[in-house]
Amino acid sequence: MGETFDLGKYRDHVQKMAMEHLSAAKVPEGLTQMIKMAAEVAEGELEIHREGGEHIACRAGCGTCCALNVAVLFPEVLNIVEFVRTRMSPEEQQGIERRVAELFSLVECLGEEDRISLGQSCAFLDESGSCSIYPVRPLICRAVTSINASHCEEALQAATTGVDRPIFMNMFQKSLMEGTFIAVAEGLTQLGFDDRSGQLTAGVRRLLDMPELAERFLERKNVWSEQTMEE
Ligand code: SF4
Numbered sequence: 001m002g003e004t005f006d007l008g009k010y011r012d013h014v015q016k017m018a019m020e021h022l023s024a025a026k027v028p029e030g031l032t033q034m035i036k037m038a039a040e041v042a043e044g045e046l047e048i049h050r051e052g053g054e055h056i057a058c059r060a061g062c063g064t065c066c067a068l069n070v071a072v073l074f075p076e077v078l079n080i081v082e083f084v085r086t087r088m089s090p091e092e093q094q095g096i097e098r099r100v101a102e103l104f105s106l107v108e109c110l111g112e113e114d115r116i117s118l119g120q121s122c123a124f125l126d127e128s129g130s131c132s133i134y135p136v137r138p139l140i141c142r143a144v145t146s147i148n149a150s151h152c153e154e155a156l157q158a159a160t161t162g163v164d165r166p167i168f169m170n171m172f173q174k175s176l177m178e179g180t181f182i183a184v185a186e187g188l189t190q191l192g193f194d195d196r197s198g199q200l201t202a203g204v205r206r207l208l209d210m211p212e213l214a215e216r217f218l219e220r221k222n223v224w225s226e227q228t229m230e231e
Helices: 007-024 028-049 074-087 090-107 112-118 139-143 149-159 171-190 200-209 213-218
Strands: 071-073 197-199
Touching: 007 028, 007 171, 028 074, 028 139, 028 171, 028 213, 071 074, 071 139, 071 171, 071 200, 074 090, 074 200, 074 213, 090 112, 090 200, 112 149, 139 171, 197 200, 200 213
Parallel strands: none
Antiparallel strands: 071 197
């Protein structure tokens, strides 16, 4: 790894920038700009400090880990739905809406182990095994890597029988992306927004069904139902 990285200072920096964006946000686009900024800053730091890091086996077309619950903050949900609405064709949007609704009905009440046992991929994983929302994928998806793809398959298989198997990953990337998630959440807390996280599938389903949640969030009201909250 190149120059030393101070995670605490980084988090303070991201939180400050997130709060500046959030304070100025009067429309939902202001919220999506904030989360885009946070992801860009995190990716920029990753690029600077990537040199000399562990080999990462993750590639488009794998998608093995895309069968887990993913925690998201509500501005991430807004960013994803905006991407679907503005970048995808009407047919692609219909496909996403159908897959999200179907997956939600299957995973709504499942804990992590049952979710893995279900073996159902994320609604955003396309037929080639790539993430169809890659530019706006959640920070927690960006945190997960593996230095050996076969370890992921073995670990997921073992998890269905309640056995924990380690997956060796790039810990800098994990800390960076999780740190960004926490910094944004702390910014939301400071300014009185709903700072809770929920499941990706549930969040997207809710916002597709209830677009008015964007305005509700801006009014500092709760947007997650208790059933869709991250444990
Ligand atoms: S959002 Fe993309 S990267 Fe994340 S689990 Fe879904 S398909 Fe995988």
